[in-house]
Amino acid sequence: MNPESEVDETSHNWIKIAQKGYIRMGIIILLNKKPSHGYEIMKEIDNRTKGCWTPTPGGIYPILRDLEKSGYIKGQWQTQKNRRLKIYNITPTGEIILKQAIIKQTEIFTNMSNLFNEFTRDVLNIETSTPLPNIPLPFSHFLEDKTNDKETLQHLETHRTHLKESIKTIQQRLKTIEQRIEEIKKQQSKDNKKD
Numbered sequence: 346m347n348p349e350s351e352v353d354e355t356s357h358n359w360i361k362i363a364q365k366g367y368i369r370m371g372i373i374i375l376l377n378k379k380p381s382h383g384y385e386i387m388k389e390i391d392n393r394t395k396g397c398w399t400p401t402p403g404g405i406y407p408i409l410r411d412l413e414k415s416g417y418i419k420g421q422w423q424t425q426k427n428r429r430l431k432i433y434n435i436t437p438t439g440e441i442i443l444k445q446a447i448i449k450q451t452e453i454f455t456n457m458s459n460l461f462n463e464f465t466r467d468v469l470n471i472e473t474s475t476p477l478p479n480i481p482l483p484f485s486h487f488l489e490d491k492t493n494d495k496e497t498l499q500h501l502e503t504h505r506t507h508l509k510e511s512i513k514t515i516q517q518r519l520k521t522i523e524q525r526i527e528e529i530k531k532q533q534s535k536d537n538k539k540d
Contacts, residue, residue, distance in 0.1 A: 368400055369408050370450070373435060373443045376418055382430040383409055409433060417442055 368390065375381060375389055386409075387400045412418045417439035420431040435443070 364398060365404075365408075368398060368404065369412065370443075370446055371398075372405070372408060372412065373417060373439055373446075376433055376435040377440060377443055380432050380434045382432050384430075386433075412439070 371390055371393075372386055375386055381389070383402065383405050387402070387405050391399050409418065409420070413420055413433070416436060418433045419436050420433045422429055423432050424430075
């Protein structure tokens with residue numbers, strides 16, 4: 346395996362591990378809004394993340410069982426349209442855990458956003474006229490109420506504009522770095538010829 350594909354695989358695995366934790370949190374947030382069964386939760390996660398997270402029954406139901414075993418949610422069998430479904434509700438313990446987890450995760454992501462901005466400024470030497478966007482909370486889609494298409498479009502257009510500005514700044518910095526690399530290589534080549 347070459348180093349680049351190993352890095353890609355490692356980062357992909359890290360994201361998968363993080364997603365499992367955030368899906369767990371997303372489930373509790375959704376159940377805090379309204380009782381739901383497993384399939385509804387899967388569809389809601391898919392809808393709210395616009396297809397970025399598409400959970401499967403094999404991913405959701407073990408989490409639901411674990412949350413229920415821990416006492417954070419409680420499921421009750423009900424019949425709806427001649428089908429037996431287990432409807433889950435958040436428990437008072439689950440509500441307490443959810444509040445604490447959101448506070449802690451918000452602190453973590455604020456700190457991560459600050460580190461990201463420091464890295465961009467100090468390591469990449471990128472100064473922007475507009476502040477870089479904060480890293481979004483991975484579960485923010487679950488906290489927001491559904492928005493209409495106009496609000497979603499406006500949010501996406503603003504995000505796109507900011508990303509384009511960031512890309513332009515990074516491309517300018519990359520061009521400067523590439524020019525400096527070429528200068529150093531030429532100088533080294535001249536120095537080697539003298540020796």
